[in-house]
Amino acid sequence: MLSRNDGSVRFDVSVIGLGAMGTIMARAFLRQGKRVAVWNRSGDKADVLVAEGAHRCETAAAALEASPVAVLVLLDNDAVHAMLSMPGVEQALAQRTIVNYTTNSKEDSIALQDLVHRAGGHFVKGVIVAYPRNVGHCESYCIHAGDRDAFERHRDLLQILAGHALFLTWDDAHSLSTTLHAHLFAAMFTFYEAVSASSHLGMPAAEAARLISDVSRFFIADAIADAARRFDTGNFASDQARLDVHLSAFDYMAEALHKRGAEVPIFDVVCEVTRRARSMGYGSQDISAAVKAFAPEGAVQSMPPQAR
Amino acid sequence: MLSRNDGSVRFDVSVIGLGAMGTIMARAFLRQGKRVAVWNRSGDKADVLVAEGAHRCETAAAALEASPVAVLVLLDNDAVHAMLSMPGVEQALAQRTIVNYTTNSKEDSIALQDLVHRAGGHFVKGVIVAYPRNVGHCESYCIHAGDRDAFERHRDLLQILAGHALFLTWDDAHSLSTTLHAHLFAAMFTFYEAVSASSHLGMPAAEAARLISDVSRFFIADAIADAARRFDTGNFASDQARLDVHLSAFDYMAEALHKRGAEVPIFDVVCEVTRRARSMGYGSQDISAAVKAFAPEGAVQSMPPQAR
Numbered sequence: 001m002l003s004r005n006d007g008s009v010r011f012d013v014s015v016i017g018l019g020a021m022g023t024i025m026a027r028a029f030l031r032q033g034k035r036v037a038v039w040n041r042s043g044d045k046a047d048v049l050v051a052e053g054a055h056r057c058e059t060a061a062a063a064l065e066a067s068p069v070a071v072l073v074l075l076d077n078d079a080v081h082a083m084l085s086m087p088g089v090e091q092a093l094a095q096r097t098i099v100n101y102t103t104n105s106k107e108d109s110i111a112l113q114d115l116v117h118r119a120g121g122h123f124v125k126g127v128i129v130a131y132p133r134n135v136g137h138c139e140s141y142c143i144h145a146g147d148r149d150a151f152e153r154h155r156d157l158l159q160i161l162a163g164h165a166l167f168l169t170w171d172d173a174h175s176l177s178t179t180l181h182a183h184l185f186a187a188m189f190t191f192y193e194a195v196s197a198s199s200h201l202g203m204p205a206a207e208a209a210r211l212i213s214d215v216s217r218f219f220i221a222d223a224i225a226d227a228a229r230r231f232d233t234g235n236f237a238s239d240q241a242r243l244d245v246h247l248s249a250f251d252y253m254a255e256a257l258h259k260r261g262a263e264v265p266i267f268d269v270v271c272e273v274t275r276r277a278r279s280m281g282y283g284s285q286d287i288s289a290a291v292k293a294f295a296p297e298g299a300v301q302s303m304p305p306q307a308r
Numbered sequence: 309m310l311s312r313n314d315g316s317v318r319f320d321v322s323v324i325g326l327g328a329m330g331t332i333m334a335r336a337f338l339r340q341g342k343r344v345a346v347w348n349r350s351g352d353k354a355d356v357l358v359a360e361g362a363h364r365c366e367t368a369a370a371a372l373e374a375s376p377v378a379v380l381v382l383l384d385n386d387a388v389h390a391m392l393s394m395p396g397v398e399q400a401l402a403q404r405t406i407v408n409y410t411t412n413s414k415e416d417s418i419a420l421q422d423l424v425h426r427a428g429g430h431f432v433k434g435v436i437v438a439y440p441r442n443v444g445h446c447e448s449y450c451i452h453a454g455d456r457d458a459f460e461r462h463r464d465l466l467q468i469l470a471g472h473a474l475f476l477t478w479d480d481a482h483s484l485s486t487t488l489h490a491h492l493f494a495a496m497f498t499f500y501e502a503v504s505a506s507s508h509l510g511m512p513a514a515e516a517a518r519l520i521s522d523v524s525r526f527f528i529a530d531a532i533a534d535a536a537r538r539f540d541t542g543n544f545a546s547d548q549a550r551l552d553v554h555l556s557a558f559d560y561m562a563e564a565l566h567k568r569g570a571e572v573p574i575f576d577v578v579c580e581v582t583r584r585a586r587s588m589g590y591g592s593q594d595i596s597a598a599v600k601a602f603a604p605e606g607a608v609q610s611m612p613p614q615a616r
Contacts, residue, residue, distance in 0.1 A: 103557075129523055131531070131548040139526035166519070175509035178564050180520050182575045183502035185558065187528045188535065189578045189598065190494035194487040195539055196602035201483035205599070209536035211474070212488050215437055216532065218447035220495045221525045223439070227496065228517035231503060240439040249411075250493065256486050263602050265577045267490045270497045273573070290497065291513070294504035294571050 011037040011067040013157055016060060016083065018045040020132055021101070022073035025161055026054055028136035032160045039063035041083075061088030069097040069154045071126075071161075077104040080112065094120035097150040099158065101126045106174040113146055122150035125170075127177050128162055129184075138163035145173035187220070190266050197262035227288040236285040243290065244283035247274045319345040319375040321465055324368060324391065326353040328440055329409070330381035333469055334362055336444035340468045347371035349391075369396030377405040377462045379434075379469075385412040388420060402428035405458040407466065409434045414482045421454055430458035433478075435485050436470055437492075446471035453481035495528070498574050505570035535596040544593040551598065552591035555582045 015026040018040035026049050029036045038046050039057040046056040057063035060083050064070050074080050080102050083089065098116050100109065100123070113123040123146045130140040140162035144151050151158070151167050158165045168176060191212065198208030230236055250271045257264050277283075277293035323334040326348035334357050337344045346354050347365040354364040365371035368391050372378050382388050388410050391397065406424050408417070408431070421431040431454045438448040448470035452459050459466070459475050467473045476484060499520065506516030538544055558579045565572050585591075585601035 129527060131534075133534070133548060134527075134530060137526075141523040141527075143523075164523075166523075171510050172515075175506055175511035176516065176519055176523075178509060178561050179502040179506045179511070179516060180523055181557070182505065182561055182565065182572060182578075183498050183520055184524055184527050184531070185554070185595075186498035186501065186574045186578050187495045187524070188531045188595070189581060190491050190498060190574075191532045191535060192581075192596060192599040193494065193602050194491035195535075196599050197490065198483055198487045201486060202479050203483035203487070206536075206540040207480075208484065208487060209539040211484055212491055213532045213536040215449045215451075215472075215474075215484075215488055216492055216495070217529045218445075219437060219442075219449075219492050220528065222442060223492070223496045224499045224521045224524065226439075226441075227499060227503075228514075228521040231517040232514040240441060246493070249489070253486050253490055257490065264490060265581070265602075266494045266498075266574055269573045269577060270490075270494050273497060273500075287493075287496070288500065291500040291504050294501050294573075 011035040011055060012069075013037075014039065014057070014063040014067040014070040015054075016040075016063055016070055016072050017074040017079070017102070018049065019073060019075065021128075021135070022071075023049060024132045024135045025071060025073060025101070027052065028160055029157075030054060031136065034157070034160070035067075037063050037066035059088065060086045061092040064089060064092035064096050068095075069099060069157065072098060072100045072102055074102045077102065077108045077112075080104070084112075084115065090119045097122040097124060097147070097154060099124045099126050099144075099154065101128055106170055109146070110170065122147045124151045124154075125173070126158070127173070129180065130162055135161055140164070141166060143168060143173050143177055145170045186266070191216075193264055193266050197257055197264055200257070200260040200262035202260075227291075230286060230288050231291065236282070236289040238284055238286050240286060242284050243274065243287050244278055246287045247271075247278055247283075250274055319343040319363060320377075321345075322347065322365070322371040322375040322378040323362075324348075324371055324378055324380050325382040325387070325410070326357065327381060327383065329436075329443070330379075331357060332440045332443045333379060333381060333409070335360065336468055337465075338362060339444065342465070342468070343375075345371050345374035367396065368394045369400040372397060372400035372404050376403075377407060377465065380406060380408045380410055382410045385410065385416045385420075388412070392420075392423065398427045405430040405432060405455070405462060407432045407434050407452075407462065409436055414478055417454070418478065430455045432459045432462075433481070434466070435481070437488065438470055443469055448472070449474060451476060451481050451485055453478045494574070499524070501572055501574050505565055505568075505572055508565070508568040508570035510568075535599075538594060538596050539599065544590070544597040546592055546594050548594060550591065551582065551593050551595050552586055554595045555579075555586055555591075558582055 012034040014037040016039050026036050026038050030053050036054045037057050038049050038054045050056050109125040116123040124144050125146050126144050128142040134140045141164040142162040144167045195205050195209045199205050254271050273293045277290040282289040320342040322345040324347050334344050334346050338361050344362045345365050346357050346362045347368050358364050417433040424431040432452050433454045434452050436450045442448045449472040450470040452475045503513050503517045507513050562579050581601045585598040590597040
C-alpha cells in the first residue's frame with residue numbers, strides 16, 4: 001500500500017474500455033487538461049489516445065491503481081465482471097472510486113456496488129444522456145446513483161463528460177432514465193413522422209425537416225417547461241387554449257394528413273388520447289391535462305389534489 | 309380618397325377582432341411603441357386596450373382606413389366575411405394590407421385574397437406558431453403566404469408578434485403548418501406520456517416532469533437538428549449509434565414500462581416503427597433512418613438518392 005500512496009496515483013482519471021464512447025470520454029478529459037490513464041482488453045485501441053497524451057496501462061489493475069477514480073465503459077455487465085476478476089484488480093479497488101457508465105440494470109448495478117464495497121472501494125453508476133457527439137458538451141446531462149460522497153468528490157471531473165451531473169437514489173435514477181429516454185426517442189420519432197408526412201403534403205422532406213427543426217425548438221422547450229410547472233402546481237386552468245379547442249384542430253389536421261395518404265401513427269395516438277381526456281371531463285382545461293388520459297389512476301395519484 | 313391621404317392614416321397598425329389572441333397582439337404592438345387602432349364587434353373588449361394607449365374605431369371601415377395594415381384575428385372564416393361585408397369596408401380596403409391570422413383553410417384564404425384584390429387591397433395569410441403567452445417573443449415563429457411584396461413591406465411590424473417571420477408559397481405554408489403542428493403537439497404528448505409513466509415507475513409526476521423537462525431540452529433540439537441535416541444530405545451513416553442498438557434498448561425500456569403497468573401508446577409506436585425499419589434493412593444505419601419506415605414510399609421519394 002505504501003507504494004501506492006507514494007506515487008502510483010499519478011493520474012486524474014483512468015478510463016477502462018475504449019469503445020466509441022470510452023474513447024470519446026477519454027478525449028474529453030484530455031481536452032480539459034486532465035492526466036488520463038487508459039486500458040482496453042485489446043491494446044491497439046489505446047494508440048490514438050496515447051498519441052493525444054493518454055498513458056496506456058498494461059493491466060486493468062494498473063489502470064485502477066493509477067488514478068483515484070476510474071470510469072468504466074465496457075460492452076455489457078458481463079464484461080465489467082470479467083474485468084473485475086482479472087489478476088490484482090480486487091486489491092486495486094481499495095480506496096478507489098469506480099464510475100460505471102456501462103449499460104446494465106439497476107440490480108446489476110447494486111450487485112457491482114456490493115462487490116466494490118467489499119474490496120474497500122466506492123461505486124457510482126452513471127448514465128450519460130448524450131450521443132457520442134455531445135459527450136463533453138456543457139448542455140448535456142448525466143445521471144448518477146450509488147455512493148453520494150464519492151460522486152460529490154468527483155463531480156467536477158464527471159461534469160467534463162456532461163455539463164449537468166445529477167445524483168439520484170437508485171429507484172429515481174432508474175425511473176428517470178427509463179421515462180426520460182422514452183420521451184427523448186418518442187420526440188425524435190414525432191419529428192421523423194412529421195417529415196415523412198410532409199412529402200405526402202407536397203413539401204420536400206429535406207426542406208420540411210429544416211423548417212420544422214427551426215420552428216419547433218423554442219415552442220417545444222417552452223411547452224414542456226410550462227407543462228412541468230402545471231404538473232408541479234396542479235394548475236390546469238385554461239389560460240392559453242382549451243383542450244377541446246386543441247381537439248378540433250387535431251381532427252382537422254388528422255383529416256388533412258390522412259386524406260393525402262400520410263401515415264401518422266403517433267399523431268393518431270395524440271388524437272385518441274385527447275379524445276379520451278375530453279370524455280373524462282377535461283375539455284375545458286389546459287392541453288397538458290391530457291396527461292391524465294394516459295394512465296388515469298397513476299398520474300392523478302401522484303399529483304397535487306387540485307389537479308385531480 | 310383625398311381625405312384618406314390627408315390624414316386618415318394616423319396609425320401604424322389596426323387590430324380587428326379583440327378576442328384573447330387579438331388583444332395580446334394589440335398589446336404587443338403597443339409595447340413596441342406602435343400607434344394602434346382597434347375595432348371589435350362588441351365595443352367593451354377595447355376598453356382595456358384604450359387604457360393602454362390604443363385608439364378605438366367606431367366601425368370596421370374606420371379601423372381599415374386608420375392604418376396601412378390591418379391584422380385580423382376573428383373567430384372563424386365566416387366572421388371575416390361578415391366583417392368584410394360591413395358598410396364602407398370594401399371601399400376602405402383599397403391600398404390597404406390585410407394580414408389575416410384567423411384560423412381557416414388554404415381555400416378560404418385564397419378566396420379572401422381574391423376578394424381583397426378586387427377591392428384594390430393586398431392580402432397576407434398568417435399563422436402564429438405560439439400560445440398567447442409567447443406572442444411577442446423573439447424566439448416565436450409566424451408563417452405567412454399571399455402577397456409577398458405586402459408581407460415584406462410589413463415584415464418588421466409582423467416580427468413584433470413573433471421574432472421569426474417566414475414567407476412561403478400557399479402550398480408550402482399549408483404543408484408546413486400541418487406537419488409542424490402535428491410534430492409540436494406529438495412532442496408535447498410524448499412528455500405527458502413519460503410523466504404519466506413515471507408514477508408507475510415510482511417517481512412523483514411533478515418531480516419527473518421537472519427533471520425530464522430540464523434534461524430533454526438540449527438533447528431533443530440537437531437530435532432533431534442532426535436528423536434534419538441527415539435528411540438534407542441523405543447521409544444516414546451510423547457514426548453515433550446504430551438503429552438496431554437503439555431497438556435493443558427500446559425493447560428493454562418497453563418491457564420495464566409495461567411490467568409496471570405504464571400505458572405508453574406513443575412509445576409502443578416508436579418500437580413498432582423501429583422494428584419495421586430494421587426489417588426494411590436499416591438496422592446498421594443511424595436511428596433517423598426510421599423516417600423511411602413511416603411511409604416508405606413518400607419519404608424516400610423526396611430525399612436525395614443516397615438516402616434511399
